[in-house]
Amino acid sequence: xxxxxxxxxxxxxxxxxxxxxxxxxxxxxxxxxxxxxxxxxxxxxxxxxxxxxxxxxxxxxxxxxxxxxxxxxxxxxxxxxxxxxxxxxxxxxxxxxxxxxxxxxxxxxxxxxxxxxxxxxxxxxxxxxxxxxxxxxxxxxxxxxxxxxxxxxxxxxxxxxxxxxxxxxxxxxxxxxxxxxxxxxxxxxxxxxx
Amino acid sequence: xxxxxxxxxxxxxxxxxxxxxxxxxxxxxxxxxxxxxxxxxxxxxxxxxxxxxxxxxxxxxxxxxxxxxxxxxxxxxxxxxxxxxxxxxxxxxxxxxxxxxxxxxxxxxxxxxxxxxxxxxxxxxxxxxxxxxxxx
Numbered sequence: 453x454x455x456x457x458x459x460x461x462x463x464x465x466x467x468x469x470x471x472x473x474x475x476x477x478x479x480x481x482x483x484x485x486x487x488x489x490x491x492x493x494x495x496x497x498x499x500x501x502x503x504x505x506x507x508x509x510x511x512x513x514x515x516x517x518x519x520x521x522x523x524x525x526x527x528x529x530x531x532x533x534x535x536x537x538x539x540x541x542x543x544x545x546x547x548x549x550x551x552x553x554x555x556x557x558x559x560x561x562x563x564x565x566x567x568x569x570x571x572x573x574x575x576x577x578x579x580x581x582x583x584x585x586x587x588x589x590x591x592x593x594x595x596x597x598x599x600x601x602x603x604x605x606x607x608x609x610x611x612x613x614x615x616x617x618x619x620x621x622x623x624x625x626x627x628x629x630x631x632x633x634x635x636x637x638x639x640x641x642x643x644x645x646x
Numbered sequence: 647x648x649x650x651x652x653x654x655x656x657x658x659x660x661x662x663x664x665x666x667x668x669x670x671x672x673x674x675x676x677x678x679x680x681x682x683x684x685x686x687x688x689x690x691x692x693x694x695x696x697x698x699x700x701x702x703x704x705x706x707x708x709x710x711x712x713x714x715x716x717x718x719x720x721x722x723x724x725x726x727x728x729x730x731x732x733x734x735x736x737x738x739x740x741x742x743x744x745x746x747x748x749x750x751x752x753x754x755x756x757x758x759x760x761x762x763x764x765x766x767x768x769x770x771x772x773x774x775x776x777x778x779x780x781x782x
Binding site: 486490494506507508511512514515518519522586590593594596598606607610614 | 656657677681682722726730755757759760767771
């Protein structure tokens with residue numbers, strides 16, 4: 453997995469270079485097991501309690517982080533040569549711009565042929581404005597069944613509602629089979645409190 | 647049937663399902679590792695409770711009030727699906743017997759408008775009457 457981790461590190465560097473003026477406040481790369489998620493969420497919850505005073509913004513940020521971390525744990529590509537106790541590989545990074553705008557970036561490996569499906573799902577969400585997004589959420593929650601992987605298909609829609617921003621994505625091709633898919637969620641505190 | 651009590655953990659809510667007191671309570675955070683495994687015993691309990699109420703209402707003839715308290719701090723999107731299904735089940739219980747009244751008390755922090763909205767959306771989707779209770 454050294455090659456994959458090196459590729460993740462290089463991608464984080466590229467993502468950081470594209471973020472002039474933003475300060476990284478949290479970066480984790482590696483395996484995403486449920487225990488990893490739990491320990492990081494505990495740490496992040498404490499950080500949010502210390503640094504984000506408004507309850508609504510703090511809870512929305514926590515909400516987005518849970519969905520991001522669980523998304524990698526449940527849906528990212530699992531490498532067949534890994535031990536069953538090791539989770540999928542990926543990364544999560546949080547940056548802050550001028551104390552009021554948070555960017556959460558998550559990245560995980562997907563099969564190349566799945567990229568189009570991922571893009572289409574994101575475009576569907578991005579093409580909806582807030583009232584339509586809420587209707588879309590209600591439609592999914594009322595009609596969907598929980599998948600084998602334990603997801604309800606609501607995570608992306610929920611992140612778009614909570615962030616009040618479009619979800620940006622990027623595909624970094626790793627080899628002929630796999631790519632690192634990154635998702636960028638922006639939460640602007642001033643906009644949230646307007 | 648037995649009273650079902652689950653202690654809260656850092657990722658699962660504290661739950662009390664008490665048929666003797668007709669009292670149901672959910673408090674805390676919900677993001678279980680296996681959401682289906684966590685919620686299945688709760689739905690099994692509700693199915694048994696529905697039958698229990700059917701016979702109880704028939705026997706007593708008087709109105710039975712079922713008090714359901716929800717004081718959730720956070721729930722993830724897959725838990726949201728199960729919570730909606732849970733309200734659907736409570737809606738069936740409410741509709742299925744004219745002698746049974748299901749009262750849902752949805753508690754939320756007065757600063758947490760998303761949790762208030764969630765209660766309003768569940769109310770809209772299920773048709774159950776929610777009592778929205780703000781706390782400081």
